[in-house]
Amino acid sequence: MMKRILLVEDEEVLRMLVVDTLEDEDYVVDEAADGIEAVKLLKNRTYDLIILDYMMPGYTGLEIIEKIQSSEIKNQGKILMLSAKSQQFEQERILEAGADYFMAKPFSPLKLIEQIEVILHEAESLQN
């Protein structure tokens, strides 16, 4: 079964980069340009992975994580946070807030694919 991924990113260009990369690897990708749109989508269905930008209009990445953790949008998959905030303490804060993985901007699309595969594989083996 094809994995479904939600990409939340306000920069159109970056979205194109990630979507192109993921679709080449046969993932189904839903896009959201801001937090509000993302929450709307998350209410409708479950995703195997959510890729979140940190700084966004609407809700910030952290706020979306909070919503996912609260009862509002349940049973979601792993969360991968993309952020330009690359300093150590910021990473720690993001992971503490509930993101499962972190990747700093600028990022390598190939590395992103690798990382996503690892994440999804882990999740699968955990389920089994």
Next chain:
Amino acid sequence: MKLNLYRTNSLSRQVVSLMSGCIIIFIAGTGILFYQLQSLHAEYLQKRQSIVEKQLLVEEILDQYHTVFLTMPASDVFDKDGLKDEAIQEEASLRKKIEEFRAIASSKEDRIISDKLETFSDDYFGGIQISAQISDFRGLIKSYLNNLADKRDENVKNLTKEQSILQGVFVGFVLFFLFICLFIVRSIIRNIGKPLADFSVAANEIAAGREAVISVNENRMDELGVLSVAFKKMLASVQDKEQELMAHNEELLAQQDELQAQQNELQVTLGIIRDNEQKLTRRNELINGISSTLDKNEVLNSIVVNMSNIISADRGMIALVHEDSSSSFGISENGVKQFRNNIDSGLNYRLLKEKKPFTIKREQLDAEKGYHENTNYSYDLYLPVLSTFQEVDAIMVFSRYGTPFTDQEVEECETLAKQISTSLDKIKLYEQTEGNRRLNQDILNTIKEGIQLIDQDGKVVQVNQPFCDIFKTGSTPEQIIDLPWEKWSAEMTGQMEGDGFSRSLDEAFQHLEATNHEQRSFTFKKKETNQVIKVYFEALRYREEGFGTILVYRDITKEYEVDQMKSEFVSTVSHELRTPLASVLGFAELMLNKPLKPERQIKYLQTIYNEAKRLTALINDFLDVQKMESGKQMYEKKYVDILPILQKVIEHLEINTEHHDIQLQVETTDLIILGDRIKIEQAFTNLLSNSIKYSPDGGKIVVRVCSRNDKLSVDIEDEGLGIPKESLPHLFQKFYRVDNSDRRRIGGTGLGLAIVDEIIKSHGGEVTVVSHYGHGSTFTISLPRVAQKEMGPNHDRQSMKLSYEIMVIEDDINLAELLKYELMDSGFHVNYFNSGRKAFQELKNSPPDAIVLDILLEEGEMDGWGILRELKISADLKEIPVFISTALDEREKGLSLGANDYLVKPYKPRQLSKVIMHTLLSTRKKGQILIPHSCNEGDQV
């Protein structure tokens, strides 16, 4: 005898015996009378009884006779035995009764009657017919009976008579008794009352102090006798005592005289003491007066007044020799002045030389004499006040009318002068210290940092004004000095954010001994003003002994904010750069590592190109913002026409858009501004490209140039997305991006408007925005307008950039040349004169925009001050700014005369042109070349 003694011993006993005697006599008399009455009554009753008995008996006898009389004849007649017996019986009883009667017969008559009765009965029964006698008998008896009745009545009468006699006797007795009583009372009164009255009279006499004779018999044995004896004794003793007292009194009088004499002596001594005391009081007053204040004039006043009092001078004065200070008493202002002027000549000279007091006798002046006509003398005392170095510090002169100064007084005055000298020294010292203190405080206050000196206990010893401003708005050093540690540190803590101040203070004090400098400071933030203040500590020592701590409060708000801003800026920049970098790197990586279709390759390359361009723009914007914020942005301001700039910007942007219709509407002819062409162009570019960007569906964009509120306004009006109301206030903030989904595809750095705002503000203008969300926005740039007063025909727009006319007045030709080149180099036109007069002539003909003036001009010329004064009083020329360039360092005079600036030679190159430019730009509205078309009321000064 004994009884008599007993009786006479006591008055009461006398009275009691008299009273009891009376009562006994009274009872006895009454008893006798009563007995007489009783016996009288008994006698009467007895008499009455006997009479009644006789009466009854006689009547019975008579009755029996009557019966006998009736029966006797019958017996005779009838001779019946029975009757005869009966008569015999009757005769017996009669006889018996007559016997009875005889027994009770008391009087002669009774005995006659009884005899008759006997005879009659003898006769009758003897048978002798005595019928005639019978009737006689009857008559006799009857008269006897009547007699008896009479006797009874008489008896009653007698009784009554005797009773009344007895009553009379009783009344007489009572009266007699009362008389006796009266007599007794009288004698008692005579015996007791009179001596008592005598006593009272005598006592009164004694009380009144007269001789008293007591007439009471001393031999009396009763109380009065005793009293009389006692009284006499008392009298004697009183008289003795009186005599004694008299003697005593005389003694006392003698003593009193003695005392009076002593008192008089004391009075004299007291007078002397009082005089001394007064003297001392006045001296005290003098000393108090001169030591109670540190104000020089007050002290001098009090010296003169008190000294005059002490030596009873009529006028006097004191004058300091080395200072222009004096005080006088009874001397006119002119007199004081005259004295001061001759302080080191005449008699004063003598005093200064001799340094010893002396007196002078002189004839009184007319003014001093008043209404006295004859010659009077006045005495002057000259007194020096010597300093510790035996220098004459002050001169005192006192005048007295009529009475010369004694040696003793002069000596006393000398002693007092020493006191005065000490106090003058003290004042000098105080003035010095006070001056030093003020100087120190002034120095402290000039320092920008707050300075606080506390002692070992933490009490505030000294602070400066900047500290007060930090401590509490509006407080003064006086209010803070002497506050204990607890108070000021609590107050400070209250003013600061959080409660860290006290703790930091305590901690810092623990590290006071530390050598590490960092530990002796801490930083805190003030609540109200958001000031960030750094406190440094330094322990103060005096001879190895710590005596306090000095705290320096430095306001590092600016540094702190700059720091904050820098780190914020860096963080934002790195974030903003990472996004386009991510795209560039990401797509490049994909292209390098993946086989891609050509379309995608082109798409990626295009993206990489765009993002790289965006990066460049970002970096440029960042640099701009950084420059502006750090204040390093230099604007090369010149007079420029705004129209070509706008045209260029529109032209440039039109190429990149097809569906926007950009229209330029020019509604004014005053298009000149003073500005930096490139920056102004950048501002318009930013605004216009925003308009294009945020009207993605195309439409009309109007650029309108007009004159509004005395400003040159440029509106840029689009029909695009518009801006939500809540975003308007943040629009010009750095990195602010309007947050809505419509705009998400529109890229930007969030710096454009911030840059525009900065540029326009630097040009003295402002950017405003009006927007209807969904209908488009209008941004307006307003800039201050400038125009030329005389726009001659040959003044085209290009030569508008022309410069100010500067007149240089300087007599040194070399220097003038130097100045001229410098000014011309800065774009000024220079007119130079070496003579003030010539220059002034020219000034009137064609006034320049500014004048550079030297003060020292050639001899015989009007000097710089003169020219400056002339300029400032002329109505036409007083507005022209004047800059003084001279070697003479009299800046304050220059500025007070109205110079705009005062430069002392030598000064830095270009300083003059800078100053002139600055002044002309800031006062351009008043300048000659640049005047506003129409001034606002408020601007017209």
